[in-house]
Amino acid sequence: MAMEITQILLSAQSVDGTVRKHAEESLKQFQEQNLASFLLSLSGELANEEKPVDSRKLAGLILKNALDAKEQHRKFELVQKWLSLDVNVKTQIKTCLLQTLSSPVPDARSTASQVIAKVAGIEIPQKQWPELIGSLLSNIHQVPVHVKQATLETLGYLCEEVSPDVVDQDHVNKILTAVVQGMNATEGSNDVRLAATRALYNALGFAQANFTNDMERDYIMRVVCEATLTPEVKIRQAAFECLVSISSTYYEKLAPYIQDIFNITAKAVREDEEPVALQAIEFWSSICDEEIDILEEYGGDFTADSEVPCFYFIKQALPALVPMLLETLLKQEEDQDQDEGAWNLAMAGGTCLGLVARTVGDDIVPLVLPFIEENITKPDWRQREAATYAFGSILEGPSPDKLTPIVNVALNFMLTALTKDPNSHVKDTTAWTLGRIFEFLHGSTVETPIITQANCQQIVTVLLQSMKDAPNVAEKACGALYFLAQGYEDVGPSSPVTPYFQEIVQSLLTVTHREDAGESRLRTAAYETLNEVVRCSTDETAPMVLQLVPVIMMELHQTLEAHKLSSDEREKQNELQGLLCGCLQVIIQKLGASEPTKYVFMQYADQIMNLFLRVFACRSATVHEEAMLAIGALAYTTGPDFAKYMPEFYKYLEMGLQNFEEYQVCAVTVGVVGDICRALEDKVLPFCDGIMTQLLKDLSSNQLHRSVKPPIFSCFGDISLAIGENFEKYLMYAMPMLQSAAELSARTSGADDEMIEYTNLLRNGILEAYSGIFQGFKNSPKTQLLIPYAPHILQFLDSIYMEKDMDDVVMKTAIGVLGDLADTLGSNAGSLIQQSLSSKDFLSECLSSDDHLIKESAEWAKLAISRAISV
């Protein structure tokens, strides 16, 4: 096998498809039959200097893929397989890998360093391969430059793979020392410096302790800053990447260096090559991100202790920073608006300017205004566009008081530019700016309206006109209309948009039919705008929304008529169906919200459901998420009548619940199960065996994204509330699951914010399940079936109360469960309840809560408990 593996690996890269396929199959077979010998051959191939570079590279890649995968469960499997290999086999493989680092062939070295990092990622947390870091560090002192370079690269990958907490500080110090020395100007080889700089980027997360030490920090910062000035562009770019990473990881340590960094970045933005300049701008965008977060946490209350203080770097740098950014705006590319992947200096500069505006608010306005005034009427389109872009960028952040007078002056100019400017780029940015004006300065919360009786018609006319312009301009015009409609969301019974409603809807539908609607995501924008227009419409225009139903239904019907599609066409059909189902969802929700329109809408329910079922039938393996969302809205609107669709719909519901890969689809389907339970109530019973089976499978799957699990628990509650005591037969499955999840979520010590947030979502799901189950069994002769679970549930309530880290939602649900338990079990649980902490401290804390929802639930619990106890 060792002999022929070279040939197989080369065949696997053959241009001949059949040869390739055959080789791939052989490899797969080999891997399945004897993993140890397979991995050994691969590592041998990779290490063998006599083998062709292509087979060595592929051997390394396959080896890497045998150690890691994107999907969590697959990754876990691979890790287990590696760990269970014979120690000698592993040692042999590792020896080969380390040996390859000294190979004169760059590709072999580079591949080996990635594989080493993967092995380290598995073994170091298990306290295995303790000698790795030592042996890598000894390589650093070797003479051959390529070995040094490969070793630094390996250290970089290693820092990416391994969590900082499993590497002891001594090793961290040595790694950092090696890396920073490699970056130093005294290092003669550019390859080594580049590898070291890139390695530092990953190693920064390990440097917490070193950054608290002034001397070490100073040294690291000096070396990084020096690296931004090297003649080699790749090193400069990598060094700026390090600075960007430092700006977010060590924001609070930056004060001593910020002046120097400003000088370095300003020079780079103005003079350096674009990839470097973009990183330099990104440094400031990243600082803005940090300060926006911190200031948000302050929440205007400066007495509150924030973990990180704000150093107001942006505010201090403002006078120099803003001119630097404004300069970049003039460096547009001709066709950037048509190129989806474009990212250039002007785009990055404008984006950063927008972030600066959000960080400092009003202060930015006087610094940008002269630039706008000076350039907005210039003959060069670049100047007009830059001025408009600058204006649009600063609309979020400063107060309406500051902006409204300027916008009032500018609005007319903008409307004229949108129709008359000869340059499409200018029109694109103008339409976008109008959208921003409506987004931030128009709506019920704004005191002085920008849109008035006097200019409303003109604005609508101009936007509808623009929707006939080039796709990118039309798309921005749709966006502006979106925010215009949104601003009237809670305008009351009569909306200023009403007179134009029909025309707007018609224009949007026309846009969706444009031949070029596939460009610049124009069709999507048109449907999204239509959705918002419908969402924000008032009773006055309800008849027109009703008329829209058959129109959209017809469109959806037409997508179903196309047959024998190519895969490209199928994808387009799929996307269009998504947009149409989304639109129907919004319409259903709108019309279902008031009795009279719901009544008329219901005449379409059968046909719409039929269309949705046909959309599902278009696909074989997966269900359409948008159709599923729409069906949820339909179930809510039709209520018990939805039962008649269940026999046909059920299989798709099941299919959605089985979709582990696209977890959003699964999550949406779980939500729809809830809708159906509430609509059908006990009529959902015949489907519950299947649904519960699927939900239980979902819960026990390690493939399914964890975010879907809390809603599944809530769904148990929905089901029980719907079918009442018939939930009996599921108790023996659901209760242990709830119980173990409850135990897991009761302990949170040492968890990070993200974990605590998830834990609270999980707790809420579990508690909603308990609530639903208790309420479902209320007044049933089978109530006693729940008594055995009561002690654990009360214990769970007590323990989350003790943990003191639940959020308001959990608090409300938890105290409600206490009430439901008391209400359903009554005197059976009286003494248990009286013994629990929840019925005393927790309850009284909730009773005095400021949150009225918590208080309401607590009042309920109090009432229920007093009844249960008094019997």
Added chain:
Amino acid sequence: MAPHDLRRPFKRPAVSDQQKRRELSLLRQNQNRRDAQNQARCLASTVLSFPNQPESAFEPEPEPVLEDTEPELGPRDIDIRQSSKLRGPEARRWFAKQLMLPEWMIDVPDRLSNDWEDVRSGLRITEWLSGRGAFRGQGTHSKLAFLVKHHFCTVWTVVNLRSGIFQVNFWCLCKKAVLITFFSDVRYVCARPSGQRCFVVSSNGITVSRLRNGSLLHRFPSALPNGSRAKDASRSAQSYCILDCIFHELDQTYYVVDMVCWAGISFYECTAEFRFYWLNNKLVETSACDGPSRYHRYRFSMVPMYNCDHEGMHTAYTGPVPYVRDGLLFYNKKFSKLSLGLYQLVIQVPVQRTAVKEFKVAVAMSRLALEYLNLHAHYQTGNTPLALVWKDENCSQYVIDTDSKGQIPHQQQVVLELQDDGKLTTYDDPPVVFGFLNGEFIQKTELVAGNLLRFSVSEGGLVFADGKLEKADLQYIGKVNRARAFADSYSKIMFQHMARHSPLRIEHLLASICSPSEQENVARDVEMLD
């Protein structure tokens, strides 16, 4: 290690519309879940806090309106969990549905007095199941086969009673219609008091009565559990009551005709037999039948119930009652008002251990039966109600509906609901179509679907073929008063029509109560199995 991508969203909103739709759905679902939970939480307290209807709803109405001395609703499935959807017209509808309203007797039900008898197959269930009488020696298996064949049985639990003998709890799952036909003829009869039908709720130290359209009748202290703030009154666990009453003006008494909840316990699913037994005991126990006092403003009284045999019917029809009589009310004794679409009945039969295996077969078969029932979920119930009302001029002042001035109109009047396709329908499930309005007329009169319209039955009258309505000659009068919540039910219209043309007489009812010899005949028709 390639450079890291640093592109940021450019000229794009931060949240996609799809994401927005997902989030809005989630928000709606959470809201709905919270609503559902809140609904489940407190019934009685929300009943009390339900905002009062304006009193004007009871003042004499300007337009000529037939006085509804009788509720005209068909029985509806009741679900306590829906009770707190207490907003506007929906709330009134809910209250209206809470009363188990009798249908009008338009046909004499077969054998008003027979106990446990299947009319169709002539099978006496009690004897059959216990293997007594004519059924001695029949195998358990054949019995089960019979039940499964008729779509309504499974064996749910097997309890070991004593060595070798098991008690099998049959859970009959079947459509209401099948079940009621099967066990239809166990009845009570009573003389119905004349007055306003209402819903009496005691909770939280106060008692409230509401008419079937949801509007308030009285708010008063009573001796019902938790019905007053009297110190000695019971305020203990879940102490609220919901009674179905008729308020009799003359003696200012609430006559209790049924019970929904007593002390927080729902009686929806209990048999009438049990409900009346319980009511009788409890009303006396709580002194609610005593005369008015400080903590008890109105007297409550039970209506005397009789078994529906010759003697019972005769007593109800002519015997002395302390109130003004308004017709007779028939109750099905053994059946409860179940809120499920599938109806359950537990029958316990002791069997030998050896039979247990056979039950397992039956369990499997019952699954098939269940599926069958789901497939035929729209099969309708027909006229086999749990309660029926009948009257003639001897036992009621109001046999034929009067208008608001107390006059009997020349022609019968009916109230129908306009559907969006122009059909005119009754308040039944499913609605019965009585006529059709053309679009032009609807437009001209500015009517919209859902309007309740009054018609008079003209010369052509109501024409029947094969027991089904074939033609109705209707003359449009106008819209009804807005206090009306529902159209007339089919049975009400039919009763009124018959009252004017060929009334159902007491002799018909008495004749239907068959003699013992007839029962013998029936028993001989037993379908023999095995």
